[in-house]
Amino acid sequence: MDYPGNLFVVAAPSGAGKSSLVKALMELDKQVQPSVSHTTRPPRGQEVHGREYFFVSAEEFDRMVLDSAFVEWANVHGHRYGTSKAGIEERIAQGADVILEIDFQGALQIKRIFANAVLVFILPPSWEELRSRLQRRGEDSADTIELRLANAAEEVAQAPNFDFVIINELFERALFDLKAIVHAQRLKFSAQRRARAATFQALHIP
Ligand SMILES: Nc1nc2c(ncn2[C@@H]2O[C@H](COP(=O)(O)OP(=O)(O)O)[C@@H](O)[C@H]2O)c(=O)[nH]1
Numbered sequence: 001m002d003y004p005g006n007l008f009v010v011a012a013p014s015g016a017g018k019s020s021l022v023k024a025l026m027e028l029d030k031q032v033q034p035s036v037s038h039t040t041r042p043p044r045g046q047e048v049h050g051r052e053y054f055f056v057s058a059e060e061f062d063r064m065v066l067d068s069a070f071v072e073w074a075n076v077h078g079h080r081y082g083t084s085k086a087g088i089e090e091r092i093a094q095g096a097d098v099i100l101e102i103d104f105q106g107a108l109q110i111k112r113i114f115a116n117a118v119l120v121f122i123l124p125p126s127w128e129e130l131r132s133r134l135q136r137r138g139e140d141s142a143d144t145i146e147l148r149l150a151n152a153a154e155e156v157a158q159a160p161n162f163d164f165v166i167i168n169e170l171f172e173r174a175l176f177d178l179k180a181i182v183h184a185q186r187l188k189f190s191a192q193r194r195a196r197a198a199t200f201q202a203l204h205i206p
């Protein structure tokens, strides 16, 4: 299905900086809207229900799975996370660009469903820096940080399956790269849509 809006998917190991980059991108580019996922993880300090996530019980998540409410969902670091169909399909159908901050399993599921989705993987500059960012963020217990670091190797191994990889060393540089990717892909897709429409018109295909 070809929608007028575009889907961008950003994945990264925990602490690499994806939430900070996506938030900064949306401040610079008002055409990009967030997809708010549902999760069974409890909220962190400043997180607000409906802003970072919809925080739901395991039972509610089960119900949504049974109702086929998710376009994709996955188990990540011991909790379940899912992207609701309602959250994205209507908006890309109306021409908005939607950005999903999800794990690699979800990203690859999205690419199977929406072949035009643009997958971006964010890498930290080193393992040491990843650990110190998680510690500096100060939102997770030591055990949670260790679990996230232990899972990071498997996640990083998926980077080659993505369309673009950004190393988030200097924040402003990484933000520039993300902005450039979104801008270039948007131009490419809109040129393709125009070319397709012109071809259909020339061939009198309704
Ligand atoms: N598959 C999938 N992954 C998600 C979704 N929402 C968030 N995630 C991922 O779940 C992982 C944990 O997210 P979170 O608990 O917010 O921790 P953070 O990555 O340290 O900020 C991250 O890799 C997120 O990208 C979703 O809807 N689907």
Ligand SMILES: Nc1ncnc2c1ncn2[C@@H]1O[C@H](COP(=O)(O)OP(=O)(O)O)[C@@H](O)[C@H]1O
Binding pocket: 012, 013, 014, 015, 016, 017, 018, 019, 020, 021, 133, 134, 136, 137, 168, 169, 170, 171, 172
């Ligand atoms: N380029 C960077 N240099 C230094 N610190 C960064 C950089 N990018 C993000 N951070 C910090 O690292 C921590 C983790 O970033 P966050 O966006 O929460 O990561 P993620 O969403 O990938 O888990 C935050 O405290 C954030 O301010």
